[in-house]
Amino acid sequence: MKIGILGTGIVGQTIGSRLIQNHHQVMLGARSAQNEKAAQWVQQQGEHASQGTFADAARFGEILFNCTAGMASLEVLQQAGPDNLPGKILVDVSNPLDFSRGMPPVLSVCNEDSLAERIQRTFPQLKVVKTLNTMTCAIMVKPDSLQEEHNVFISGNETTAKATVTKLLQNEFGWKSVIDLGDITSARGTEMFLPLWLRLYGTFQSADFNIKIVRK
Amino acid sequence: MKIGILGTGIVGQTIGSRLIQNHHQVMLGARSAQNEKAAQWVQQQGEHASQGTFADAARFGEILFNCTAGMASLEVLQQAGPDNLPGKILVDVSNPLDFSRGMPPVLSVCNEDSLAERIQRTFPQLKVVKTLNTMTCAIMVKPDSLQEEHNVFISGNETTAKATVTKLLQNEFGWKSVIDLGDITSARGTEMFLPLWLRLYGTFQSADFNIKIVRK
Numbered sequence: 405m406k407i408g409i410l411g412t413g414i415v416g417q418t419i420g421s422r423l424i425q426n427h428h429q430v431m432l433g434a435r436s437a438q439n440e441k442a443a444q445w446v447q448q449q450g451e452h453a454s455q456g457t458f459a460d461a462a463r464f465g466e467i468l469f470n471c472t473a474g475m476a477s478l479e480v481l482q483q484a485g486p487d488n489l490p491g492k493i494l495v496d497v498s499n500p501l502d503f504s505r506g507m508p509p510v511l512s513v514c515n516e517d518s519l520a521e522r523i524q525r526t527f528p529q530l531k532v533v534k535t536l537n538t539m540t541c542a543i544m545v546k547p548d549s550l551q552e553e554h555n556v557f558i559s560g561n562e563t564t565a566k567a568t569v570t571k572l573l574q575n576e577f578g579w580k581s582v583i584d585l586g587d588i589t590s591a592r593g594t595e596m597f598l599p600l601w602l603r604l605y606g607t608f609q610s611a612d613f614n615i616k617i618v619r620k
Numbered sequence: 621m622k623i624g625i626l627g628t629g630i631v632g633q634t635i636g637s638r639l640i641q642n643h644h645q646v647m648l649g650a651r652s653a654q655n656e657k658a659a660q661w662v663q664q665q666g667e668h669a670s671q672g673t674f675a676d677a678a679r680f681g682e683i684l685f686n687c688t689a690g691m692a693s694l695e696v697l698q699q700a701g702p703d704n705l706p707g708k709i710l711v712d713v714s715n716p717l718d719f720s721r722g723m724p725p726v727l728s729v730c731n732e733d734s735l736a737e738r739i740q741r742t743f744p745q746l747k748v749v750k751t752l753n754t755m756t757c758a759i760m761v762k763p764d765s766l767q768e769e770h771n772v773f774i775s776g777n778e779t780t781a782k783a784t785v786t787k788l789l790q791n792e793f794g795w796k797s798v799i800d801l802g803d804i805t806s807a808r809g810t811e812m813f814l815p816l817w818l819r820l821y822g823t824f825q826s827a828d829f830n831i832k833i834v835r836k
Contacts, residue, residue, distance in 0.1 A: 505732075510731050510732050511731055514730060514731055514812070515726050515727055515730055515731070515815075516721075516726050549836060550834045550835065550836055551834055551835060551836065552834055553834075554834040557816075583820070583823060584823065585816075585819040585820070585822075585823055586819060586822065586823065590819045592815050593815040593816035593817075593818070593819040593820075594816060596730070596812040596813070596815045596816065597812070597813060597816050599731075599808050599809040599812045600773075600801075600809035600810060600812065600813050601809075602809070603801040603802060603806045603809040604799070604801070604809075604833065606801075606802065607799060607800065607801055607802065608835070610835075610836070612835060612836040613833050613834060613835045613836070614833075614834055615831045615832065615833060615834070616831065616832045616833075616834045617820065617829050617830075617831060617832075618766045618767055618768055618769075618770040618829060618830055618831070618832045619766060619767060619824070619826075619828060619829045620765060620766055620767065620826070620828040620829070
């Protein structure tokens, strides 16, 4: 499959590398088609990897991943070009973290709205599926690196898009337990988990953890 | 020990009943000293149980529990009387859920502040320890009712108060894993977990769950 990843940071690279291991073709999109981080990554990853602008990556991908910083996501999608988006699934792994007011960061949107909802409202031609945003990227693509099973959540308005992304999480990354929280408004829940995640990160001095839902 | 519980709802009653099982003396505090729910509870629980006003319960307790609805907590503590609070630990299990704008409720404070911080700022004579607010009350007092171990979090400015509450969680309720998230500002993390908790509750159609932190 052809996958377009918006963002060239550690999250985009980690997801991209994992998908290339699985023999998919991945283009990393950036503001500039000559982005240096993307160029290094393409060199490492070989023939299935490519780079381009946000618009190039959006055009290229049958499925898109939003791996940009949450504060930049709406503008990046605008740059990606609304014409390149219709009908495509956007797997939104971003969080609206605002680092401008010191540490720990606060959320730039929460409670009665979420970044995922803003993206879905602004780009109704996309099928936005929020997932994976509740953990560090190494665990996103390799859930079995932790001691025992744990959970990933999924939110979105389109049942078929969520089914496609659930299969991708299972088959490409090895997720065993995907919990469907409901429509895209449920992304408020996972985005608002970030403040607890950040405190746990501070407590453990490590990002190598995730949550598991324990039931009766 | 003498324990004062502010609030006569299911949370206060459940915590109170568990502490009475453990042979503590518990007073449930309400707006009125004749509160009917409290009267029924006292009748059920026997000689170690009593009821009174918020001020009576605050005066009575060596340790206090805030089991009021979060939207009412500050006003209830005002009614409890600042003179009855100095030096006392307030175990704050409340959440600032605002049901006035429909379901699911939103938080009346979050992100750059929390209810626990507001309580601590308004009543600096209290040692506020936020805990147990991330689960339903049946699990608060009986963590072994779930299939496997899971976690409770604790936030507060006073190390000795947190140590006292940690022992209470362990010895009275049977908690095995208490995670200290840091000072009272870390209560933002656990209060902001509520939107995810509410979505999980909607998904499972059951409140009988909690989260476990899984590490590497």
